[in-house]
Amino acid sequence: MPVQHRFECVTCGHRIRxxxxDSETARQHARERGAAHVNDAHADRLADSTRWPDELASDDLLVGEAAYGGLHGWLAPVDDLLVCADCGYYFGRPESPDDRRPVGEAGLVCLACHDRRVDDRSDSIERATDAFFR
Incomplete structure (x- = not known):
């Protein structure tokens, strides 16, 4: 099962998915895409900075422990994977009710939305079958 990492540029809010x-491969992809974004979108900030080179290398971001911290002030982790794709419920709450636990492999949804999807699909199949036999 593939691993997904999501980050957001702290300067402009651009999402990097x-x-x-495995986690290391996903992190390497994030390094490359993150450095490309910063080099393209924030070239003026890099040029004005004495702390950074004029162009970031992919290894300048997401290195070691910084992968889950502030990422040197350019990228921050985004916990979208903890949000229901249908209703937006945040799964990170410790007091989550049972009908809001995450389910599904293709897209993370809460149990309530998953049940609604199943009911909608069943109704749709029933209507299509009735229409076919008429």
Whole structure:
């Protein structure tokens, strides 16, 4: 099952989503895409900075422990994977009710939305079958 990492540029809010066979591969993709974004979108800030080179290398971001911290002030982790794709419920709450636990492999949804999807699909199949036999 592929691993997905999501980060957001702290300067402009641009989202960087990467996947890989394992966490390290996904992190490497994030390094590359993150450095490309910063180099393209924030070249003026890099040029004005004495702390950073004029162009970031992919290894300048997401290195070691910084992968889950502030990422040197350019990228921050985004916990979208903890949000229901249908209703937006945040799964990170410790007091989550049972009908809001995350389910599904293709897209993370809460149990209530999953049940609604199943009911909607069943109703749709029933209507299509009735229409076919008429």
């Amino acid at each position: 990467t996947t890989g066979e």
